[in-house]
Amino acid sequence: MSRDGQDKPHGSGVPDESVEELYENAPCGYLSTLPDGRIIRVNQTFVDLVGIEREQLVGGKRFAQLLTIGGRIFYETHFALMLRMHGHLSEIALDFQRGDGTVIPALITAVQKRDSGGNPLVNRMTIFNATERRRYEQELLIARKRAEEAASELTRVNRALSSSNTALLRANEDLGQFAYAASHDLQEPLRTMTGYAQLLARRYHDVLDERAQGFIEHILEGSRRMQMLISDLLAFSHAQGAQLVRRSTDMAQVLAAALANLESSIEETRATVTHEALPTLSVDAARMAQLFQNLVSNAIKYRKLDAAPRVHVSANEDRDGSWVISVQDNGLGFDDAYADQIFSMFKRLHGREIAGTGIGLAICRKVVESHGGKIWATSTPGVGSTFFFTIPDRAEI
Amino acid sequence: MSIYHRNNIHVEGIGTRTMVVAHGFGCDQNMWRFIVPAFVNEYRVVLFDHVGAGKSDATKYSREKYDSLAGYSDDVLEIIDAVGGAPVIFVGHSVSATIGLLAAATRPEVFERLILIGPSPCYINDLDYIGGFSKADIQAMLATLESNYLGWSSATAPVIMGNPDKPELADELSESFCRTDPDIAKDFARVTFLSDNRRDLARVHVPSLIMQCSEDIIAPDCVGEFVHDHLPDSKLVHLRATGHCPHMSAPQETITVIQQYLAAAS
Numbered sequence: 045m046s047r048d049g050q051d052k053p054h055g056s057g058v059p060d061e062s063v064e065e066l067y068e069n070a071p072c073g074y075l076s077t078l079p080d081g082r083i084i085r086v087n088q089t090f091v092d093l094v095g096i097e098r099e100q101l102v103g104g105k106r107f108a109q110l111l112t113i114g115g116r117i118f119y120e121t122h123f124a125l126m127l128r129m130h131g132h133l134s135e136i137a138l139d140f141q142r143g144d145g146t147v148i149p150a151l152i153t154a155v156q157k158r159d160s161g162g163n164p165l166v167n168r169m170t171i172f173n174a175t176e177r178r179r180y181e182q183e184l185l186i187a188r189k190r191a192e193e194a195a196s197e198l199t200r201v202n203r204a205l206s207s208s209n210t211a212l213l214r215a216n217e218d219l220g221q222f223a224y225a226a227s228h229d230l231q232e233p234l235r236t237m238t239g240y241a242q243l244l245a246r247r248y249h250d251v252l253d254e255r256a257q258g259f260i261e262h263i264l265e266g267s268r269r270m271q272m273l274i275s276d277l278l279a280f281s282h283a284q285g286a287q288l289v290r291r292s293t294d295m296a297q298v299l300a301a302a303l304a305n306l307e308s309s310i311e312e313t314r315a316t317v318t319h320e321a322l323p324t325l326s327v328d329a330a331r332m333a334q335l336f337q338n339l340v341s342n343a344i345k346y347r348k349l350d351a352a353p354r355v356h357v358s359a360n361e362d363r364d365g366s367w368v369i370s371v372q373d374n375g376l377g378f379d380d381a382y383a384d385q386i387f388s389m390f391k392r393l394h395g396r397e398i399a400g401t402g403i404g405l406a407i408c409r410k411v412v413e414s415h416g417g418k419i420w421a422t423s424t425p426g427v428g429s430t431f432f433f434t435i436p437d438r439a440e441i
Numbered sequence: 442m443s444i445y446h447r448n449n450i451h452v453e454g455i456g457t458r459t460m461v462v463a464h465g466f467g468c469d470q471n472m473w474r475f476i477v478p479a480f481v482n483e484y485r486v487v488l489f490d491h492v493g494a495g496k497s498d499a500t501k502y503s504r505e506k507y508d509s510l511a512g513y514s515d516d517v518l519e520i521i522d523a524v525g526g527a528p529v530i531f532v533g534h535s536v537s538a539t540i541g542l543l544a545a546a547t548r549p550e551v552f553e554r555l556i557l558i559g560p561s562p563c564y565i566n567d568l569d570y571i572g573g574f575s576k577a578d579i580q581a582m583l584a585t586l587e588s589n590y591l592g593w594s595s596a597t598a599p600v601i602m603g604n605p606d607k608p609e610l611a612d613e614l615s616e617s618f619c620r621t622d623p624d625i626a627k628d629f630a631r632v633t634f635l636s637d638n639r640r641d642l643a644r645v646h647v648p649s650l651i652m653q654c655s656e657d658i659i660a661p662d663c664v665g666e667f668v669h670d671h672l673p674d675s676k677l678v679h680l681r682a683t684g685h686c687p688h689m690s691a692p693q694e695t696i697t698v699i700q701q702y703l704a705a706a707s
Contacts, residue, residue: 079690080683080684081683114581114583117634118586118589128686185587
């Protein structure tokens with residue numbers, strides 16, 4: 045379109061850049077209003093942007109009437125006031141309601157021209173289509189809200205987690221103390237019962253018939269079992285209670301200490317215990333001795349009746365630098381299906397024919413886990429079992 | 442004295458009667474600049490900023506206190522007590538008209554007259570009541586606020602610029618006017634535009650003037666009529682000034698109407 049043909053420099057090859065042409069077809073919308081907001085002039089770019097006839101726009105329409113309702117409120121409560129006070133506004137985000145009913149987001153910069161007395165004469169605005177930018181802003185806003193929500197959710201979850209963690213630790217501690225106190229306090233009355241049962245058997249030996257003596261023997265047998273349970277429980281609560289005392293420890297010496305404790309049963313069953321080279325690790329020596337003692341005593345306890353027990357201890361360094369130590373026997377073995385269950389408290393695969401409390405392997409698991417390791421077993425019934433445990437590399441010296 | 446600091450109270454004028462002027466949502470006490478000079482000879486004019494607006498102490502803001510207009514009307518009563526001179530002429534624009542009405546319902550004895558510029562007791566349409574907006578409109582307005590409060594718009598951080606036409610207005614005004622804490626402004630917008638104080642009108646017995654602008658989309662004619670019908674002892678005046686802020690767009694007409702009302706009253 046050409047509204048100003050006169051100014052065009054003919055034939056010079058220079059495109060039409062007259063002031064009027066520039067105003068009408070500038071790459072942004074131009075709009076002027078009286079101070080009360082009535083539109084007095086618009087350019088073609090703005091007409092195209094809002095899709096409303098020029099005659100309608102300059103025929104008494106007010107600027108605010110072109111806006112969405114949300115935009116009108118903002119105009120009345122912020123825009124108009126600030127333009128009056130500052131005489132200038134920049135990059136205000138408002139939405140226009142187009143002639144076809146669609147909404148077009150825009151960025152508006154405005155200046156107010158005033159007379160020498162400071163009275164407003166005319167408001168001039170430039171309008172940029174901000175559709176893409178607004179979409180991006182909205183995404184930013186949504187992302188910020190999500191991030192804020194996620195952060196507060198995280199804080200909430202963390203707080204809940206830390207409080208249940210504290211509760212769990214306390215419960216565990218209480219439980220350990222309870223187990224210790226209970227087993228400790230149970231010993232005293234048990235000793236009394238055992239003592240009087242023995243007195244009864246000794247002093248009234250002549251008075252009591254065989255049946256009565258048999259009953260007393262049952263009482264004493266029960267007491268011995270109970271004594272065993274109590275001392276295992278004490279060992280267990282100790283295994284999970286106190287802090288580890290980690291020192292650089294030669295595992296061969298630890299094994300030797302464990303075997304010394306088992307000397308009588310080793311002799312009695314003519315068991316042989318062999319071992320390969322064992323590493324030096326940063327461990328709690330006393331607990332490791334207990335671990336070896338429990339594993340070797342198990343191997344002897346669950347021996348085959350027709351063969352002397354043979355136990356072999358070996359150690360292998362894993363790819364990640366941790367050590368895997370195994371205790372292999374030629375005992376009764378068990379069905380692999382029970383391989384996980386045997387480490388649970390009071391879980392026993394054998395009946396009363398073999399003495400045991402079902403606590404020994406639970407203690408083993410405690411000791412290994414407190415060192416950050418794992419324990420497991422494989423077995424073939426009638427051939428034997430192998431118990432494995434790991435001690436992570438950080439424990440190594 | 443902390444109330445002076447909290448609400449950035451300024452007192453101007455040499456008169457004996459006290460006039461308290463209260464700005465509406467979106468601005469601060471500077472919006473009265475074109476009006477105040479006309480009253481300083483006859484009145485002590487008390488200007489202040491609501492907490493969160495202008496140069497008020499935003500640290501005194503609390504969501505609990507200001508989650509209804511009652512929090513703001515309590516402040517107005519404290520301001521009146523602090524500056525003295527009751528009963529006062531109270532001039533409230535927009536939401537501050539409602540805030541003044543609530544204060545006057547609570548303690549009528551500290552008010553001599555209420556001058557309500559563009560009052561609306563309820564902005565949202567409700568059955569046969571026309572407030573001018575639906576809830577969706579208000580949500581859209583809040584979204585517009587949010588877009589303009591992101592930080593790059595001059596709506597929250599006005600450019601500091603000289604004013605070649607009126608240098609005496611210049612820097613100080615530009616610097617502070619409409620400087621609002623964005624989070625508080627969003628809360629204030631919600632409290633303002635979602636409140637319904639229609640039932641409170643009947644509780645106010647202080648004589649009042651309702652100044653109704655032409656073509657005011659925030660407080661349309663029918664709302665002014667509603668206020669007049671339900672507010673005992675009220676007088677309704679229609680202004681030629683258009684829009685929602687006649688004290689800025691048509692200060693002379695606004696001054697004349699207020700002066701005539703006060704002259705007739707005394």
